[in-house]
Amino acid sequence: MPDPATLYGLLGIVLAGLGVHAAIVQRDSIRRLLAINVMGVGVFLVLIATAYFGPDQDPDPIPHALVLTGIVVAVAATALALALLRAFERSEDE
């Protein structure tokens, strides 16, 4: 029986790979932002999967704290990128 930690960890790697692929292949900047965010979720998934030790055991709290920090930083970076984009599009209009 495959272990859920292994399965979700592998899915995380696949998601990160998909994110990298789309970030390179897509030309639209909002799409690239989405891709980077999906990449981030993939990395988070690998971290949380390695912290999981079965349904009856407490997980490792350190990766959890790391990912919590990561989620906030990711949204801050996304907001900054969107503001840059908006400024760029405004300057193109002029």
Add this chain to the structure above:
Amino acid sequence: MLDALSLLLIFSGLAFYLAGTIGVLRLPDTLCRLHAVTKADNLGLGLLASGVLLQLSDPLQMLKLLLIWLLVLAASATGGQLIARHALDERPDQRAELPEDAK
């Protein structure tokens, strides 16, 4: 005994959820699907939550469960309206099929 009743409630809740899903898959237009999702899922969640409630011992948690159900109930009623109006804005042809007082 309590466990059996709890499971009975949970599984009847599941039946409604499944009915909602079948509605989503089979019904022809957005408004019908909306109807299926909101009605079936609210009943489903109500039954399921009462089944879960029987398993809890902490009154605070029971209160929280009740709050969750009321929230989903109220939210899906109003949220459903918002989505319906949105659907009508996008597909004005569906408006023609509505009863007179709902336009």
Add this chain to the structure above:
Amino acid sequence: MTPGALLYLDLLMMGLMLVLAVGALYARSLRHAVILFIVFGLVVALVWARLRAPDIALAEAAIGSGLAGALLLAALRDRRRGAESAPRSPAWQVVAVGAVVAGLVLLLAWAFLDLQGERANGPLADTVRANLDVSGVSNPVTAVLLNFRAYDTLLELTVLLAALLGVMSLGPQRPPMDAAEPMAAGLIGWLIPLLIVAGSYLLWVGAHAPGGAFQAGALLAAAAVLADLGGRREFRLPGQTWLRLLAVAGCAVFTLVGLAALIGSGVLLQLPPDWAGSLILLIELFATASIASALFLVYLGGHPPSWNSREGHPDA
């Protein structure tokens, strides 16, 4: 519970995540892509709950899906209609990049499986559990964030502040939305107090159960974003000057407490065990206010309109 019994649920959730991710990345319409990304975030929150990470499930639902979604939808609204579909790379590039990435993924998967064999609930986790009594809180994640690895959290608040400075220096805020129709306004009207109560509850409960400053701050920010979506930006919110002050307050209080600890114990941010509980609550209180106002100001997407006249060149 028998291990692996939930395997079918895991497979279902994994399949869903893959389908939604592919949809979010490659959907033809950008609007659909954004909607799918938000739905993807909601499913990811369920997966965090399944992997016994309720702290992260709370943050993902509030920030990863809710706030990021509101940001992206606002960005879509700003765009000109014509800019909807920028071209994609030619097919040969898609395939070539795909092959390289697939190779990388296989390599990583191999490394991951190789390490999986010797994975154990690590010595670091044991250290955290052994020292939980001196941390002042009983939720291990909060203990790591605000005591054992307080540096990370302080720097994270700084990153948020830096992002806010960046956003504010890039241009003016979006104009406020029109007033919402009565039904949406009614819904927003009772959701806002509920979000505030839920946020305060999560802040309080964070010391011994999942929750804490990040989740609480995100919920409060969501309340403010809702007010904005309802077309009532200034609706009982502190003024923008106050919001900016609050955004800095978290970092300031955190640093002051850290410096006080430096004077007391000789180590920066080393909280004295007897006081740790109350100090963490103090830091968390201000961090919550900071995170909430910083996230909301970042959502508004620029500096307040009053700054335009001061600069002398209104850029509209």
Add this chain to the structure above:
Amino acid sequence: MTEMLIIAVILLGASLALALLGMLRQRAPADRILIAQLLGSNGVGLLLLLSLLQQQSALLDVALVLAVLSVVVVIAFTRGRKEQHNA
């Protein structure tokens, strides 16, 4: 009891997945928004069952937050469109 709960969780998960995939076939944007509503009610049910199964009462809080946030998302979707029409 535990076995039955596991079956219930898997059935609910399957129902959620089927409904989501069915909804993805639809072209109308309103159907996509309906997905958020659907995830609200189904996801909350799933979280309640998981909280029993994993003995984690904190999942009730997650359920509450998911319920509220799915409404926020629905509002953000519907508001967004209106604004675009006016622009």
